[in-house]
Amino acid sequence: MTDLTIVGGGIIGLSVAWRCQQRGLRVTVLDNGSDDGAWYAAAGMLAPAGESSFGQEALTALMIESAARWPGFAAELRRETGIDVGLDTHGTLAVALTGDDLAEAQRLWAYREQHGMGVHRLPPSEVRDREPALTPRLRGGAYLPDDQQVDPRRVLAALRTALGPAVVHRQATEVPPGPVVVAAGLGTAALTGLPIRPVKGLVLRLRGEPGLLRHVVVGQVDGRHVYVVPRTDGDIVIGATQEERADATVTAGAVLELLRPATELVPDLAEFELTESVVRHRPSTPDNAPLLGRISDDVVVAAGHHRNGVLLAPVTADLIADLVIEHSAPPAAFSPGRFA
Numbered sequence: 001m002t003d004l005t006i007v008g009g010g011i012i013g014l015s016v017a018w019r020c021q022q023r024g025l026r027v028t029v030l031d032n033g034s035d036d037g038a039w040y041a042a043a044g045m046l047a048p049a050g051e052s053s054f055g056q057e058a059l060t061a062l063m064i065e066s067a068a069r070w071p072g073f074a075a076e077l078r079r080e081t082g083i084d085v086g087l088d089t090h091g092t093l094a095v096a097l098t099g100d101d102l103a104e105a106q107r108l109w110a111y112r113e114q115h116g117m118g119v120h121r122l123p124p125s126e127v128r129d130r131e132p133a134l135t136p137r138l139r140g141g142a143y144l145p146d147d148q149q150v151d152p153r154r155v156l157a158a159l160r161t162a163l164g165p166a167v168v169h170r171q172a173t174e175v176p177p178g179p180v181v182v183a184a185g186l187g188t189a190a191l192t193g194l195p196i197r198p199v200k201g202l203v204l205r206l207r208g209e210p211g212l213l214r215h216v217v218v219g220q221v222d223g224r225h226v227y228v229v230p231r232t233d234g235d236i237v238i239g240a241t242q243e244e245r246a247d248a249t250v251t252a253g254a255v256l257e258l259l260r261p262a263t264e265l266v267p268d269l270a271e272f273e274l275t276e277s278v279v280r281h282r283p284s285t286p287d288n289a290p291l292l293g294r295i296s297d298d299v300v301v302a303a304g305h306h307r308n309g310v311l312l313a314p315v316t317a318d319l320i321a322d323l324v325i326e327h328s329a330p331p332a333a334f335s336p337g338r339f340a
């Protein structure tokens with residue numbers, strides 16, 4: 001017996017399913033069983049004021065709220081499953097290579113400050129005191145204590161463990177009979193007709209001696225944006241390209257676009273082994289904010305999280321569980337009908 005079917009077993013579908021199950025519903029998740037979801041590539045940065053949010057007040061507020069829910073979400077998952085999802089609270093160092101890069105970065109820092117997030121500006125010498133592996137050519141930086149990271153692959157493993165046999169490997173070709181939550185990332189477009197497009201992203205994984213970096217490093221390097229995310233096991237994730245394309249080819253140019261600025265910022269990375277290059281597609285909407293809400297009496301949608309689906313998973317799961325169980329609607333700014 002099922003009270004609620006969820007289509008899509010990516011980070012959003014599984015988070016929604018877990019919260020609904022915890023609140024007493026018998027859930028079934030239909031997932032095609034592959035690792036083709038965006039979560040598989042995601043760096044797992046929990047960055048509540050990414051540059052994509054300029055002018056998007058409702059989305060910024062949602063991101064800040066979700067970031068605040070991550071510690072509880074991770075701790076509960078660990079208690080239930082024994083799996084540590086790698087929530088790392090060292091914070092982020094944002095750094096700029098040239099004067100122009102610094103001017104660009106300062107616009108974003110000012111936006112963050114307006115929204116009450118911590119920004120501790122640092123001269124180049126103090127940036128390097130915190131991360132000696134960074135190049136001495138930096139013009140400046142800031143410590144962002146609120147921007148953290150998790151390991152999305154571990155989050156998926158934990159959610160799958162928590163849900164156990166509730167996850168069924170099946171491709172849905174149409175929306176099943178309700179009540180149903182469609183949380184199929186890009187697949188949501190074919191199932192519902194909602195405007196979700198693929199935005200191609202490449203990330204690289206490198207492996208070397210653990211301990212080269214302690215913080216996530218986000219860099220502006222000659223006008224290019226790159227992030228370098230150290231995992232505790234010595235893996236380093238470098239990301240991410242962003243292209244309005246649906247193909248999955250790893251091009252030499254895209255690899256260069258990431259490796260050149262990353263090794264300019266952290267020269268020792270050139271000695272690391274390149275272990276993985278992964279392309280996936282962000283499920284993105286016309287305004288790059290998610291679609292959260294009802295599209296008919298029996299069908300709810302939770303999709304289109306673009307660059308921030310990992311960050312937004314806890315708040316999305318709670319909002320959708322509230323909608324399904326208590327009939328309280330998510331904020332109107334995320335209504336799936338707003339593009340009609």
Ligand SMILES: Cc1cc2nc3c(=O)[nH]c(=O)nc-3n(C[C@H](O)[C@H](O)[C@H](O)COP(=O)(O)OP(=O)(O)OC[C@H]3O[C@@H](n4cnc5c(N)ncnc54)[C@H](O)[C@@H]3O)c2cc1C
Nearest residue numbers: 010012032037038039044045172185187201308309310311
């Ligand atoms: C390169 C890259 C880097 C990123 N970095 C970050 C980051 O640092 N921080 C962050 O917050 N976000 C990041 N993201 C974004 C994040 O990965 C996505 O927003 C998030 O994964 C969306 O979650 P989702 O569950 O909606 O979709 P997905 O993760 O894509 O999962 C959808 C699932 O549904 C399944 N599915 C689809 N159609 C069907 C169907 N018809 N029947 C059954 N199953 C189906 C798929 O197989 C998949 O398992 C990144 C994305 C990319 C591509």
